[in-house]
Amino acid sequence: xxxxxxxxxxxxxxxxxxxxxxxxxxxxxxxxxxxxxxxxxxxxxxxxxxxxxxxxxxxxxxxxxxxxxxxxxxxxxxxxxxxxxxxxxxxxxxxxxxxxxxxxxxxxxxxxxxxxxxxxxxxxxxxxxxxxxxxxxxxxxxxxxxxxxxxxxxxxxxxxxxxxxxxxxxxxxxxxxxxxxxxxxxxxxxxxxxxxxxxxxxxxxxxxxxxxxxxxxxxxxxxxxxxxxxxxxx
Amino acid sequence: xxxxxxxxxxxxxxxxxxxxxxxxxxxxxxxxxxxxxxxxxxxxxxxxxxxxxxxxxxxxxxxxxxxxxxxxxxxxxxxxxxxxxxxxxxxxxxxxxxxxxxxxxxxxxxxxxxxxxxxxxxxxxxxxxxxxxxxxxxxxxxxxxxxxxxxxxxxxxxxxxxxxxxxxxxxxxxxxxxxxxxxxxxxxxxxxxxxxxxxxxxxxxxxxxxxxxxxxxxxxxxxxxxxxxxxxxxxxxxxxxxxxxxxxxxxxxxxxxxxxxxxxxxxxxxxxxxxxxx
Numbered sequence: 001x002x003x004x005x006x007x008x009x010x011x012x013x014x015x016x017x018x019x020x021x022x023x024x025x026x027x028x029x030x031x032x033x034x035x036x037x038x039x040x041x042x043x044x045x046x047x048x049x050x051x052x053x054x055x056x057x058x059x060x061x062x063x064x065x066x067x068x069x070x071x072x073x074x075x076x077x078x079x080x081x082x083x084x085x086x087x088x089x090x091x092x093x094x095x096x097x098x099x100x101x102x103x104x105x106x107x108x109x110x111x112x113x114x115x116x117x118x119x120x121x122x123x124x125x126x127x128x129x130x131x132x133x134x135x136x137x138x139x140x141x142x143x144x145x146x147x148x149x150x151x152x153x154x155x156x157x158x159x160x161x162x163x164x165x166x167x168x169x170x171x172x173x174x175x176x177x178x179x180x181x182x183x184x185x186x187x188x189x190x191x192x193x194x195x196x197x198x199x200x201x202x203x204x205x206x207x208x209x210x211x212x213x214x215x216x217x218x219x220x221x222x223x224x225x226x227x228x229x230x231x232x233x234x
Numbered sequence: 235x236x237x238x239x240x241x242x243x244x245x246x247x248x249x250x251x252x253x254x255x256x257x258x259x260x261x262x263x264x265x266x267x268x269x270x271x272x273x274x275x276x277x278x279x280x281x282x283x284x285x286x287x288x289x290x291x292x293x294x295x296x297x298x299x300x301x302x303x304x305x306x307x308x309x310x311x312x313x314x315x316x317x318x319x320x321x322x323x324x325x326x327x328x329x330x331x332x333x334x335x336x337x338x339x340x341x342x343x344x345x346x347x348x349x350x351x352x353x354x355x356x357x358x359x360x361x362x363x364x365x366x367x368x369x370x371x372x373x374x375x376x377x378x379x380x381x382x383x384x385x386x387x388x389x390x391x392x393x394x395x396x397x398x399x400x401x402x403x404x405x406x407x408x409x410x411x412x413x414x415x416x417x418x419x420x421x422x423x424x425x426x427x428x429x430x431x432x433x434x435x436x437x438x439x440x441x442x443x444x445x446x447x448x449x450x451x452x453x454x455x456x457x458x459x460x461x462x463x464x465x466x467x468x469x470x471x472x473x474x475x476x477x478x479x480x481x482x483x484x485x486x487x488x489x490x491x492x493x494x495x496x497x498x499x500x501x502x503x504x505x506x507x508x509x510x511x512x
Contacts (some may be wrong), residue, residue, distance in 0.1 A: 039265075040336065047339045051346035058350040062357050069361050072307075077449075084288060091284050099277040102268065102329045109267045145424050146417025153408055156416045156426045157445050161407035217330045224321045228314035232291040 016199055023111075023202030039207050046211040050218050053180075057222050060173045064229055067169060071162040078166035079234040081147060086137055087231035090130050091223060097126030098220040101188075101213040108206035113199050116209070120192045123216065127185035134178055139171075173226055180219045187212045266334035276328045280321055287317040413445075413456055427456060439465065 016022055028035040068075040104119035146154035149171045153164035191212050194200040201209050290313045298305060327333040332340045416426025422436060423444065430438045442461035445454065453462035462468055 036265075044336075044338060044342070047342045051342055054343075054346050054350060055353075058353055061350075062354050065354060066357055066361060069358070084291065088284060088288050092281060095277060095280045095284065098280075098325060098329050099273060102273055103270070106268050106270065106273070109265065144417065144419040144421070146412060146419065151408065154412045154415060154417045154426075155409075156413045156424060156441070157448055158409040158412060159449050161409055164408050214330055217325055220329075221322050221325050224325065225315075225318050228287055228291075228318050232287065232314050233310050 012199065016197075019198050021194065021198035021200050023200055023205040026200070026205045035204060039210075042207045042211060043214070046214050050214065053218055053222075056176070057173075060169070060176065061225070061229070064169055064173070067162075067165055071160065071165065074160040074162035074166050076234045077158075077160050077163055078170065079231060081142075082138075082170075082231045084231045086133055087227045090133050091227050093126050093130050093133070094220045094223050097123045097130075098217050100126070101216040104191075105206065105209050105213050108195075108201040108209045109203055111202045113195065113202075116195055116201065117192060120188050120195065124185050124188050124192070127181050127188075130181055131178060134174065138174075142167075170230060173230065177219070177222055177226060180215075180222070184212070184216045184219050187215060266331060268328075268331065268334075272328065276324055280324055283317050283321050283324075287314055290314070290317070410456060413454075 017024075019025065028038040032038040032041075100119040100122040104116055104123065107113075107116035107119055142148075146156065147167055148154065148164075149168035150164055153167060155163070158164075191201070191208055194208070291310075294305060294310060294313070297303065326343065332343070412426065414426050414428050416429055417424035419425075422429075425436070425441075427438070427441060430436045430441045438459070439461055442454075442457060442465060446462060446465060446467045453460065453468070
């Protein structure tokens with residue numbers, strides 16, 4: 001990969017070049033003085049939204065800390081029930097996808113349309129991989145053993161009376177995170193559609209790529225903390 | 235408006251897009267474009283730190299068994315959380331480009347993290363200082379646990395699992411109900427004691443083999459035929475630690491020594507009176 005501007009080997013049809021959705025033809029909203037201001041405002045808005053996401057997960061982290069202090073036995077047992085290899089694999093998958101998301105922004109800035117699409121596709125594939133590992137190798141197996149949240153709990157070999165509470169926190173924490181992974185993947189699929197259909201993102205217009213990537217990085221950031229808390233700390 | 239900005243500018247003598255002249259270069263794009271080598275390096279460092287946090291966890295678990303030591307709980311937490319914080323800073327600074335971005339975005343994030351800190355901090359202070367008001371509030375939150383609930387129903391209405399109308403355990407902890415009824419899985423391995431006792435093709439000893447094999451601390455209350463002794467798990471009576479199978483921290487020394495094995499009576503309590511020292 002070089003840092004030179006893409007020479008774009010594919011002949012772009014006139015229908016795309018002249019579309020009002022092509023990045024060269026897109027203009028800032030009439031209430032903005034410049035496209036830069038529109039971009040900065042959108043990005044600040046995204047950051048404000050991300051803070052509410054951080055506070056959402058902070059509730060889960062706080063619940064984790066409180067219950068861990070109250071029932072250290074159940075929490076120690078709980079992390080022993082989880083396989084760190086699945087957690088570590090999912091961490092690597094998310095880190096890789098965060099890198100491709102950052103690369104997608106860079107490719108949009110450099111008008112590398114082909115590599116923009118490649119990076120988005122890899123990001124979405126990583127999201128599917130993450131969800132696949134989580135649901136097929138973790139949720140499915142654990143629920144089959146009865147390691148279910150709250151009153152659904154029916155694992156016969158439990159040792160601590162508060163283990164059902166541990167599983168509640170595990171499913172709520174990882175479930176809400178998995179929901180964010182799905183939302184992020186859908187967001188990137190939207191970006192992929194517009195990038196493929198209209199070449200809508202380029203050096204002067206890539207707000208949606210940037211904000212989708214910011215959302216994706218936050219999903220990664222939350223997992224960076226969820227992984228050791230759930231799988232490693234005992 | 236039929237006038238273009240350029241026409242307005244020449245007619246008015248000032249720029250209507252920038253009337254105060256605060257942004258003389260607004261046509262130029264100053265957006266930071268990341269160097270791909272920098273991004274690859276950050277990814278490599280992040281993957282290395284993921285390896286490091288797992289290695290730390292594995293080495294610690296190995297050392298506790300190999301040297302028979304109990305590392306304090308904070309070693310585990312501080313190690314994992316420091317590495318996670320470094321990773322988080324790397325993602326925020328380089329992938330999210332806060333390092334090259336407007337300071338306002340960083341400020342927004344830091345202010346949010348300050349709120350999270352207050353949120354977490356005051357919860358911890360509350361939980362850690364309840365015993366200063368009421369002595370009885372201190373029991374469960376101390377490291378090491380008290381074994382509370384092992385032969386008593388969880389009696390804390392605020393934090394214990396609330397039983398729905400579907401599950402009536404008659405005061406038993408939910409895990410004892412689960413131990414009797416077992417998982418819905420077709421795998422006989424996860425069936426409960428009732429299935430093992432009713433099905434002539436299943437041997438109850440197999441259930442207890444799995445149960446004590448995972449974590450043999452003491453004879454279970456539902457182990458009426460004393461498989462604990464029959465399967466040879468009662469051979470560590472001279473060891474003072476409550477944990478007789480493998481090294482773990484968080485258990486109070488001698489905790490289970492005087493827990494007499496017994497079944498639940500009809501009042502939902504235990505026939506044994508447990509230890510006086512609890």
